[in-house]
Amino acid sequence: MRVLILGGDGFCGWPTALHLSATGHEVAIVDNSSRRRIDEELGAHSLTPIESLDVRVQAWREVSGRSIETAAFTVGKDYDALLDLLKAWRPDSVVHFAEQRAAPYSMKSARHKRYTVDNNLNATNDILAAIVDSGLDIHLAHLGTMGVYGYGAAGMAIPEGYLTVKVETPDGWAEREILYPANPGSIYHLTKTQDALLFQFYARNDGVRITDLHQGIVWGSQTRETRLDPRLVNRFDYDGDYGTVLNRFLMQAAVGYPLTVHGTGGQTRAFINIQDTVRCVELALAHPPQRGERVKVMNQMTECWRVRDLAQMVSRLTGAEVAHLPNPRQEADENDLTVENRRLLGYGLEPVTLEDGLLLEIAEIARSYAHRADRSKIPCVSCWNAERVQATAQQSSVAAE
C-alpha cells in the first residue's frame, strides 16, 4: 500500500512512518517542521536528541534498506503542492497528523488560539478538498482525540463515535444514532470536533472514505523501529505545553522534581502506548470503510487511569514525591471514564500495558536523557481563562507562604 503521512516528522507521525515502512508499505512524508519551530518559540526541546528529518530518513535507509520520500510544505496553505502530490504519487491512504496537537499551547493566548484554529481546520479541509479534486479513491485516516467526547458526560462507556439516543417523533420515541455530542475541553480539542463535521460532510457529499481515530493520551516514546538506531529516536516532550501527563511524571521522577498533579488528580483519562499508536494506524489502514459508508470512528486507547493513581504508580516505582498544584484548566476535578475500544482489539491489537511498560520507559528514556532536561520548562503556565489565571496565581502564592 502507498501511504502518505502528513505531519510525518512529529511525535506520532515519525514512528508511524517507520512502522508502516517496516511492514512493507511505500511511505512518503509531508511536514513543514512546525513542531520544531514551536520548540524554538517555547525555548523547549525534546528530552531525546532528535535528528533532522533528512538525517532520520537517511538513517532509516541505512538500517532497513527502505526509502521514505519527503516533501516540505504546509498542509492547509499550499493547496496546489498537496493536490499535485496526490495526483503524482497516487497514495492508497493518507494519514493526517498535520495539526497543532497540544491543548495547553492552544490556550496560551489569542495568537495561539488563532493559530490552532487556522492551522487545523484549513489542513483538514484542504486534504478533503484535494482528495475530491484528485478524483482518486483515497482512504483518509485522521488522528482525532478522546477529548472530543468530553469526559464521563453520560455515565456510560463512551462508544466509538456514535451514540444511540431516543428522539421524539409523531409516533413516539424512536432510536437514532447520532455523532456523539461534542464537549471539547480546549481550543485544540474543539478543532477536532469541527474536523468531525468536515469528515461527516465529505463522506456524505462526496463518498470520501474516512477513518477518525479518537486517541487517548500517548505515553512512551520508542517503538521497535525507533530503537534500531540512535538517529531514529522519537521525540519526548516534557514541557508544560506539549508534555503529556505521564511522560511529564516520568521525567520529573528522573530529575528529582515532584510529580505535579493539577487539582485533586481525580481526572480519569484514556491512555495508549506509542507502540500501540503505530500498530493501530496500521490496523485502521487495513480495515478502511467502504465507499459511501459513514465515517468510521475508532477509540484508539487501551487503559483508563486517574491522574493521581498514575502519579502514585510512578512514585512507587521511583520514590518521587507527589505535589498537588492548582489546575490551570477549566475542567471538573473528578470524573469517571469508561471507553469502548472493541474495534481495534477485534482487529488484533495486543496492548502494551502501563504496568508492563513503565519501568522500561523510565530506564530507557527518562533516566538516560535526564541530563538534557531544563527544569524551568516543566510547569504548565497556560491558563484556560481569566478565572483560572487568578485562581492559579492565588493558590500558588498561598502554597509559597
Add this chain to the structure above:
Amino acid sequence: MRVLILGGDGFCGWPTALHLSATGHEVAIVDNSSRRRIDEELGAHSLTPIESLDVRVQAWREVSGRSIETAAFTVGKDYDALLDLLKAWRPDSVVHFAEQRAAPYSMKSARHKRYTVDNNLNATNDILAAIVDSGLDIHLAHLGTMGVYGYGAAGMAIPEGYLTVKVETPDGWAEREILYPANPGSIYHLTKTQDALLFQFYARNDGVRITDLHQGIVWGSQTRETRLDPRLVNRFDYDGDYGTVLNRFLMQAAVGYPLTVHGTGGQTRAFINIQDTVRCVELALAHPPQRGERVKVMNQMTECWRVRDLAQMVSRLTGAEVAHLPNPRQEADENDLTVENRRLLGYGLEPVTLEDGLLLEIAEIARSYAHRADRSKIPCVSCWNAERVQATAQQSSVAAE
C-alpha cells in the same frame, strides 16, 4: 446601545445597520468589501444599483441626521485592528455577518470551499478571541442558518437550537438536552455548524454571551430605512450563486424567464422577509443571554413553503411559466419541515407574510430594475459533487433534444 456590525455593507448587514441606527443605537460598521469583490469575480451584480459604503453612509447622514462610523479590514485576518476597535469603541454588542453566505458559491470548486472555510471559521474565532482579550462583557449576535439542522430529520418541529433526547445511563434511559445534531447541506452550511461549536466552547470556557440566530431564506430587499433614499437601496441578488430562491423567481418573472425549479421542487424551506431580519436582530440585542448562560439559539424565520408552491404563487401573480431543471445539489427531492420560532414572536415580532408582501416586492424591485438584469447569470452552475455534475449535464442535454 453601541452596536458594532461586522459585514455591515452586505445584504443583511446594511439594512440592519440602518434599522439599528434609526431606532436610536450608535452603530459602527466593519466591512472589507468582499461581497463586492465576489460580484466582480462572478461578473454578476446586484439588480438594484447599490452605492459605495461611503456614499451610503453619507446619504444616511443627510436623511436621518445620524452618523455611522466605518472601518475597512478583514475580520479573521486583521486581528489587531479588531481588538483595537473593540477596546477603543467599547461596543455593547457585536453583530456578526462577516461570513461568505452562499451555499452554491461554497461548492463551486476547491478554491471556493477553501475560501469559505478559511474566511468563516477564522472570522468567528477571531471575534470570540478578541472579545475575551478585550476583557469587555460584549454580547455577540451571529447570523446562523436554518441549514445547520438539516431538513426534516426527526419528523418533528425543529426546536430552537437544542434537542431533548433520551440517553442510556446505568439507571435506565434519561433525558438530556443536546445541541441539535448537525446535518449541513453544503460547505457554507457546514461552517455554520462549526461556528456553533466555537460558540459553545467560548460561552462555557469564558462566559461570553452569545446569541445564534438560525435564519431562514431571506426574501425581499427593501426595509423602511432603505426606502428613504435611492442611495440607500439594498442589494438584490438574482444570480445562480447568491440569488435566494424566491428573489430569483421574482426577477425571472419580471424578465420573462421561466421560474427555474430544481428537481421536483418538493424541498420545503423556511423563509423570512428582510424587514423581519432587521427587526429580529434588534429583538435579539434587546434580549441577550445572561453571563454564564449557554448559547441562546433562536430560529429566525416566519413561514415554511415548498419551492414548487412558491413558484406557483409567483406564476399566479405574474403569469410566468415554471420550468423543472435537474438539481445541482446533493439533497432529498422532497421533505417536510416545521420549525419552532416562538422566542422571536414572543419578543414582539409581527411577520411580513409572503402573501402580503410579494406583490410589493415584484413592483418595487423586480419590475423597476428588470432592465438591469443579465439573463446569462440566472442559471445555477455550481454542482455539489461529481455525480451531480454528470446528472445535470445528462438531463440538460435530454431536455434540449
